Amino acid sequence: MTIWTPRVLSVLRIVAALLFMEHGLMKLFHFPAAQPGAPDPLPAMLMAAAVIEVVGGALLALGLFTRVAAFVCSGEMAVAYFIGHFPHSPWPAINGGDAAVLYCFVFLFLAFAGGGEWSVDAALAKRRITSE
Numbered sequence: 001m002t003i004w005t006p007r008v009l010s011v012l013r014i015v016a017a018l019l020f021m022e023h024g025l026m027k028l029f030h031f032p033a034a035q036p037g038a039p040d041p042l043p044a045m046l047m048a049a050a051v052i053e054v055v056g057g058a059l060l061a062l063g064l065f066t067r068v069a070a071f072v073c074s075g076e077m078a079v080a081y082f083i084g085h086f087p088h089s090p091w092p093a094i095n096g097g098d099a100a101v102l103y104c105f106v107f108l109f110l111a112f113a114g115g116g117e118w119s120v121d122a123a124l125a126k127r128r129i130t131s132e
Helices: 002-029 044-062 066-088 098-113 120-131
Strands: none
Touching (some): 002 044, 002 098, 066 098
């Protein structure tokens, strides 16, 4: 099964990125629906979070600048957890922050592991090697 690891890494990256991007789209464009509990208009911090979620999610879905985008998205989720969830309870299942914690650590893993075999980063690296 080890031979599939780079491909499955890419699948994890793509699925996590698309789900993450959906949160930003819900905040910014109310698509596919408005983000539950998000004020309208968005305060500056939520607007910044939404932009990171949409742009970072798109970059991660493509596997472009994966390590940097994943690091930024991981940091955003850490901040979101400690500002938006932790004050209500230290327990993620109680404070509703379990998704934020999971995104934080999946993206932290991607910051170290890269985008996998099916990524623009991998294609560009392969192209650089063949052109040398």
